[in-house]
Amino acid sequence: GVPSTSPYVGATLTINGATIHFRVPAPLSSDQRADALLARMTQAQKLQFVAGAGGPVTNWYPLPLGASGYLPGIPDLGIPALYYVDGSLGLAYASAPSTALPSALASAASWDTDLAYKFGSVIGAETAAYGLNVNLGGNINLIGREPRDGRTFETKGEDPILAGKITAAHIRAIQDKHVIGGAKHYALNDQETGRTFADVQIDERGARESDLLAFEIALKDSKAQSVMCSYNLVNGVYSCENSHLLNDVLKKDWGFPGFVMSDWWATHSTVAAALAGLDQEQPDNPYFGGLGQAVADGRVPQSRLDDMVHRTLRAMFEVGLFDYPNTTGTIDTVADQAIAQQAEEQGAVLLKNAGGQLPLDPAAVHSIAVTGWNANVGVLSGGGSSQVFPTGAIIEGYPSLPGWSRAIWDPSSPLNAIQAMAPAATVRFANGTSASAAASLAGSSDVAIVFVAQWTSEGMDTPSLNFTDVIHAAPINQDALVATVAAANPHTIVVMENGGAQVMPWLGSVSAVLEAWFPGQRGAEAIANILFGAVNPSGKLPITFPGSVADLPHPTIAGTPNASVVFPVSYSEGYLVGYKWYDANHLTPLFPFGFGLSYTTFSLTNSYLSSSGRNFQVNVDVTNTGSVAGAEVVQVYLQLPDATGELPKRLVGWQKVFLQPGAKQSLIVDVEESDSSHPLSYWDTNSSSWQTAPGDYLVYVGNSSANLTQAGTVHVGS
Numbered sequence: 001g002v003p004s005t006s007p008y009v010g011a012t013l014t015i016n017g018a019t020i021h022f023r024v025p026a027p028l029s030s031d032q033r034a035d036a037l038l039a040r041m042t043q044a045q046k047l048q049f050v051a052g053a054g055g056p057v058t059n060w061y062p063l064p065l066g067a068s069g070y071l072p073g074i075p076d077l078g079i080p081a082l083y084y085v086d087g088s089l090g091l092a093y094a095s096a097p098s099t100a101l102p103s104a105l106a107s108a109a110s111w112d113t114d115l116a117y118k119f120g121s122v123i124g125a126e127t128a129a130y131g132l133n134v135n136l137g138g139n140i141n142l143i144g145r146e147p148r149d150g151r152t153f154e155t156k157g158e159d160p161i162l163a164g165k166i167t168a169a170h171i172r173a174i175q176d177k178h179v180i181g182g183a184k185h186y187a188l189n190d191q192e193t194g195r196t197f198a199d200v201q202i203d204e205r206g207a208r209e210s211d212l213l214a215f216e217i218a219l220k221d222s223k224a225q226s227v228m229c230s231y232n233l234v235n236g237v238y239s240c241e242n243s244h245l246l247n248d249v250l251k252k253d254w255g256f257p258g259f260v261m262s263d264w265w266a267t268h269s270t271v272a273a274a275l276a277g278l279d280q281e282q283p284d285n286p287y288f289g290g291l292g293q294a295v296a297d298g299r300v301p302q303s304r305l306d307d308m309v310h311r312t313l314r315a316m317f318e319v320g321l322f323d324y325p326n327t328t329g330t331i332d333t334v335a336d337q338a339i340a341q342q343a344e345e346q347g348a349v350l351l352k353n354a355g356g357q358l359p360l361d362p363a364a365v366h367s368i369a370v371t372g373w374n375a376n377v378g379v380l381s382g383g384g385s386s387q388v389f390p391t392g393a394i395i396e397g398y399p400s401l402p403g404w405s406r407a408i409w410d411p412s413s414p415l416n417a418i419q420a421m422a423p424a425a426t427v428r429f430a431n432g433t434s435a436s437a438a439a440s441l442a443g444s445s446d447v448a449i450v451f452v453a454q455w456t457s458e459g460m461d462t463p464s465l466n467f468t469d470v471i472h473a474a475p476i477n478q479d480a481l482v483a484t485v486a487a488a489n490p491h492t493i494v495v496m497e498n499g500g501a502q503v504m505p506w507l508g509s510v511s512a513v514l515e516a517w518f519p520g521q522r523g524a525e526a527i528a529n530i531l532f533g534a535v536n537p538s539g540k541l542p543i544t545f546p547g548s549v550a551d552l553p554h555p556t557i558a559g560t561p562n563a564s565v566v567f568p569v570s571y572s573e574g575y576l577v578g579y580k581w582y583d584a585n586h587l588t589p590l591f592p593f594g595f596g597l598s599y600t601t602f603s604l605t606n607s608y609l610s611s612s613g614r615n616f617q618v619n620v621d622v623t624n625t626g627s628v629a630g631a632e633v634v635q636v637y638l639q640l641p642d643a644t645g646e647l648p649k650r651l652v653g654w655q656k657v658f659l660q661p662g663a664k665q666s667l668i669v670d671v672e673e674s675d676s677s678h679p680l681s682y683w684d685t686n687s688s689s690w691q692t693a694p695g696d697y698l699v700y701v702g703n704s705s706a707n708l709t710q711a712g713t714v715h716v717g718s
Contacts, residue, residue: 031257033322034313037077038306045074046309047292051285052084065131068093068385069264069283071312079313080133080321082180084282088137088154089381089520090340090388091126098126099336100381100390100410102520104139104170105500106347108156108542109517109596111633111656113169119343120173120181122336127179131328133321135174136228138183139386140167140214141190143500143543144578145553145571150192150460152500153382153518157542158578158593159651160210161677164217171222178320182226183218185263187211187245188571189230193461194563196266199233206574207234208683216254220676225258225315229278231266233566240266246277258318259311271299279308333391341522346631348530349515349539350597357491357511359533359599360447362422369441370415371430371485372451372495373476378409379516379523380497384458390521405457410521414451414495417528432476435484443488449531450485450492452478456499461557465503465549467496482506495527501545503590515539533599538631538656540596540704544578544589551587579705580648592706594635594651600626600661604634607701609712614673614680614692616714620701621666624659631658634701636669637708641695644682649700649708652679669701680716694718 013020028036038046052069063070069084085091091098099122101107107119127135143149144158156163171181188200188211218224227250229240239245240262250256261280267273270287271294281288294300316322350358374380378395381387383405395409419427428445430438442448452467467478486492486509493512496502497519507513514537516527529535549555553576558569576584579593607620618636633656637649653669673680673692680697681690694716702708 030314030317033317034310037079037313038310040077041074041309043292045077046305048072048074049309049312050279050291050305051281051288052283066093066096067132068136069134071280078322080316080326082134082316083132083326084134084136085127085132086136086385087123087127088139088386090123091130091132092386092388096130097389097391098331099333099340100388100521101340102344102347102523103153103382103499103517104156105153105542106517106519106539107170107343108162108166108347109349109539110343110346111162111540111654112346113165115343115346116166116169117173118339120170121177122339123170124174124177124179124181126331126336127174128177129329129331131326133178133326134180134226135182136184137174137386138167138171138181138218138224139185140164140183140218141185141188142211142214142577143190144581145573146191146461146557147501147543147546147552148462148465148557149190150456150462150499151384151458153456154386158544159542160214161217161651161679162542163214164677165221167214167218168221171218171224175222175225175319178324180225180315180319180321181222182224182228182258183215184228185230186215186227186250187230187239188234189232189239191461191557191569192459193557193561194559194567196231197563197566198559198569199236199566200569200571201235202571203574204685205683206571209575210577212249213677217676219254219256223318225318227256227258227260228263229260229266231263238266238268240278241269241273241276243276251277257311258315259308270294274300274304274308279311337391337522340520341526344516344519344523344526345529345535347517347539348519348526348537349541350512350530350537351515351591351595352507352510352513353597354511357493358531360422360531362425362532365422365425365446367426367428367445368418368422369428369430369438369445369448369489370418370451371432371438371441371448371481372414373432373453374409375451376415376429376431377411377413379412379414379519380453380455381408381410382456382499382518383407386458392521404459407455410523412519412521412524414524414527417524418449418531421528421532421534432478432481435481438481439484439488442485442492445489446491448485448489448492449495450482451495451497452482454498454502460561465501465546466505467498467502479505483509486510493531501543503546503548507590515541533628536599536628536630537596538598538633540594540633541591542593544582544593545591547588547590551582551589553581575646576648580650583648583705592704594633594704595706596633598630598632600624600628600630602632602659602703604701604703604709607709607711609699609714610668612714614716616671616699618653618669618671618699618701618711619666620711621664622657622659623664624661627661629658629660631656632703634667634669635703635705636671637700637702637705638671638679639698639700640680640682641693641697643695644693646682649705651705652677692716
């Protein structure tokens with residue numbers, strides 16, 4: 001017989017009712033397959049596999065399949081090429097149009113990991129359909145530190161657990177389509193201003209319990225195969241040659257088995273970067289082109305080069321690039337756009353609804369004034385490398401923008417969608433360039449709906465959190481526009497298309513506010529469904545909306561957009577990101593983290609702990625006490641013992657539940673010490689490890705970070 005210690009596994013075969021038991025060779029692991037292939041590679045082939053093609057050394061040329069990056073394959077060994085494409089919100093800058101999903105922030109606002117998986121599946125399926133196989137999405141940089149960050153819309157919010165879990169769902173779905181997924185930008189790339197010279201200064205505990213924790217959760221829960229290191233420095237060392245970040249934290253502490261690529265042109269050295277843990281230079285080889293000589297003269301060990309190549313090969317085997325070769329196909333436009341619409345409908349957040357202004361009754365509303373730049377033709381999208389060119393006609397932006405990207409409106413007309421929901425009503429439009437004309441239209445209408453838009457993009461941060469200039473040939477002060485329209489009609493509804501948190505000086509004068517984010521190419525239909533009650537809003541804020549810029553940890557953005565020398569960015573607030581900052585400093589935000597209204601009401605009762613200790617369960621009864629079906633997000637927060645020095649409450653779990661009117665459901669939220677989020681632990685700098693302190697942990701349950709009741713106390717012994 002075959003010894004049980006041999007690499008064989010049991011198998012059975014049934015023939016004519018008889019079962020035969022036998023043993024067959026166990027399948028090789030991705031690591032074993034990578035090692036076997038590595039052993040067949042020449043040194044020149046290995047060196048070919050550590051740098052992209054198409055950058056400044058080879059004089060940039062159009063890459064195959066419309067890719068953003070390209071690593072040529074090795075046909076003699078059957079190694080396929082890698083085609084990299086941006087894609088946080090859909091397939092970006094590819095060879096053909098694709099589905100424009102809503103903001104990643106909208107996905108986080110759904111607080112629904114199953115829906116987030118669908119979101120990621122659109123990206124993965126369309127990437128594969130165009131023959132591309134490495135997705136450069138997975139933007140997980142926290143934005144609570146700098147809500148004016150131009151890339152906020154690509155991220156998943158200020159809480160590391162929520163952001164990590166949503167990102168993990170995106171990546172998992174992408175890799176299930178046999179596309180390499182990953183997380184970026186590692187690490188602490190929280191502003192665009194001077195991003196290539198910003199030196200982030202932060203203590204280890206602050207980093208581990210905020211930005212790094214989000215990465216840890218996303219990578220572990222998704223088994224992501226790639227990480228992109230960022231442009232900025234961290235504690236004096238560029239991220240792409242930061243041995244502490246890449247070797248100590250990522251590869252050693254977290255056991256990350258995949259490969260690390262540089263952001264495009266974020267490499268600054270050959271030997272230092274290779275030894276620090278960078279596995280691929282992108283998009284070309286101005287530094288790693290000299291890696292062969294560095295290995296030959298002993299400055300970089302041969303074993304390090306082999307490890308760099310092994311990690312890439314392993315990732316390719318792990319997601320199935322060898323077993324499921326690239327084939328081009330067609331995208332399922334109808335199905336993918338349906339997911340885009342669902343993501344927006346579940347991610348839009350109702351912030352105000354005075355007097356039950358919403359939902360609108362099409363039988364009772366006879367005239368509607370719609371105001372807003374381009375609200376007659378499309379909905380705004382965010383700019384930069386994540387820009388998706390949607391299926392259907394696009395509405396171009398304008399030249400001379402503050403960033404390097406174009407502004408694009410997705411082809412989904414709010415005006416038309418509103419008219420379709422109220423076919424008997426008179427719906428009239430004003431573009432907002434004249435506040436007086438908009439006010440006149442509003443004053444003669446039953447209801448006024450004002451669409452305000454704030455374009456944001458990679459390569460820039462917004463100058464404020466106000467709705468001032470929209471991207472337009474003649475800039476519009478939209479805050480003043482809203483105030484003028486609201487003065488003419490008390491039934492004014494504001495729909496916001498924007499990248500992140502905003503301040504609202506007009507909030508008290510309008511009847512309703514819907515945060516739509518950048519809503520994607522079925523955004524107008526989703527917004528109209530919410531406004532007229534075909535969909536009951538259930539989104540919850542994944543970020544805090546401050547009362548003013550003065551309340552931010554950093555009222556002034558460090559550095560300058562065109563910085564040419566390294567400058568410090570001090571994150572002295574450490575792990576006090578977002579709602580934890582407001583809690584610790586006793587500040588009342590405009591809207592708290594986790595907040596969102598519904599067209600129905602819910603009660604949370606009979607909350608208690610069914611177990612205690614390092615693993616516990618929070619039980620709570622949720623009842624829909626209103627008259628329409630809807631969803632509530634039950635959120636669980638934990639306050640650590642005083643001995644940890646961490647006083648603000650932290651999110652440790654949640655569950656979203658859909659209920660019919662009058663229905664009640666008993667929910668259980670599990671909190672386990674072994675979870676990748678370290679829910680009970682703090683980072684102990686003395687031992688350089690996560691520690692769970694003995695003492696009493698106060699457990700809270702509610703529907704936002706500012707609306708909580710204590711469910712019990714968990715005692716952890718020494």
